[in-house]
Amino acid sequence: MAAAEKHDVFQAIADPTRRQVLRLLSEKERPISEIAAHFPVSRTAIAKHLHILSEAELVSGRKVGREKLYRLQPKPLQELQEWLSYYERFWSNKLSILKHIVENEK
Amino acid sequence: MAAAEKHDVFQAIADPTRRQVLRLLSEKERPISEIAAHFPVSRTAIAKHLHILSEAELVSGRKVGREKLYRLQPKPLQELQEWLSYYERFWSNKLSILKHIVENEK
DNA sequence: TTGACATGGAACCAAAAGGTGTTATTTTAT
DNA sequence: ATAAAATAACACCTTTTGGTTCCATGTCAA
Structure with missing residues (x-):
């Protein structure tokens, strides 16, 4: 191991x-x-x-x-949370989701 | 694989x-x-x-x-966030950290 | 239609993961 | 002093991981 x-x-x-x-x-x-x-x-x-x-x-x-x-x-779990926080914009806010779609389609 | x-x-x-x-x-x-x-x-x-x-x-x-x-x-990352949210109490709030220490020592 | 490009998939490989059982080593209680 | 308890440390085994190379298939462009 x-x-x-x-x-x-x-x-x-x-x-x-x-x-x-x-x-x-x-x-x-x-x-x-x-x-x-x-x-x-x-x-x-x-x-x-x-x-x-x-x-x-x-x-x-x-x-x-x-x-x-x-x-x-528990401290190292904060690193995980930071990593995850980057992706929160993909679901936490409807406006940012729309923004992302517009970015992709243009 | x-x-x-x-x-x-x-x-x-x-x-x-x-x-x-x-x-x-x-x-x-x-x-x-x-x-x-x-x-x-x-x-x-x-x-x-x-x-x-x-x-x-x-x-x-x-x-x-x-x-x-x-x-x-990105949806599955929310599952990860939910898992992680359980552990947030260990750092997000000083009071809950103290509470946890007291729980352990008693 | 014939290459060149983009992806898919098989066969193979070394090392790591995840598990086992057995054998020390340390510590407590009698 | 010695047996039992708790853990540490090996040696070993099988499957998965992460990678490779080589070959097949589908698609676009000249």
């Missing part, structure tokens, strides 16, 4: 399991086993997903005793 | 080349060769990217003569 280059936010959220992991961590900090219990796959598989999320800096983990508690780190 | 299941928006935007293709198409309709000219990869590679974007319904193509013109189809 270990990627040559670090994963970014776009890659991190591409996988449905990882999106669900983010949801779980948005509620509260959780250890890896507790997360894995929500999925039909092995704990090892979830550990790898957490590693990818961690590379994208979407989660951080702190060790407490023998557990490692993972926590959501 | 043809995937077993259709690609969704999240997978479609995971690749930087595909994101750049979307940008190009956001300016105007373009034929495949014109798109490919912007990238260091082959036209065939771009054709595959367009196929994936097409599965995610982020682009549509219409044939005009011997050309096929691709156009941005």
Whole structure:
């Protein structure tokens, strides 16, 4: 699995399991086993997903005793929002949609 | 390459080349060769990217003569925005951030 | 009608993704 | 001191990704 280059936010959220992991961590900090219990796959598989999320800096983990508690780190999602904001003009405002059509047809 | 299941928006935007293709198409309709000219990869590679974007319904193509013109189809990006809107509470409002911290610590 | 242009599609390839199971390592509780 | 719990770290496997090259098909223009 270990990627040559670090994963970014776009890659991190591409996988449905990882999106669900983010949801779980948005509620509260959780250890890896507790997360894995929500999925039909092995704990090892979830550990790898957490590693990818961690590379994208979407989660951080702190060790407490023998557990490692993972926590959501939402900042990188703002990058996604910025990327998306460019495209908002295509639906958020009827006038800008019309403008775009006129641009294309001329 | 043809995937077993259709690609969704999240997978479609995971690749930087595909994101750049979307940008190009956001300016105007373009034929495949014109798109490919912007990238260091082959036209065939771009054709595959367009196929994936097409599965995610982020682009549509219409044939005009011997050309096929691709156009941005922004609707699926709204699904992404909805997904993202859930996480906005983690940064958009200082009060809700504090609330979240308090929730976690109690 | 015969090239030249534009796209489509098959066959192939290396590497990455996503998964498994097994074996350490660390830490807590008895 | 030792067993159980939680996680880390391998080694391995299969499918998907992202790319290539080569060949086929359709279309326009001379």
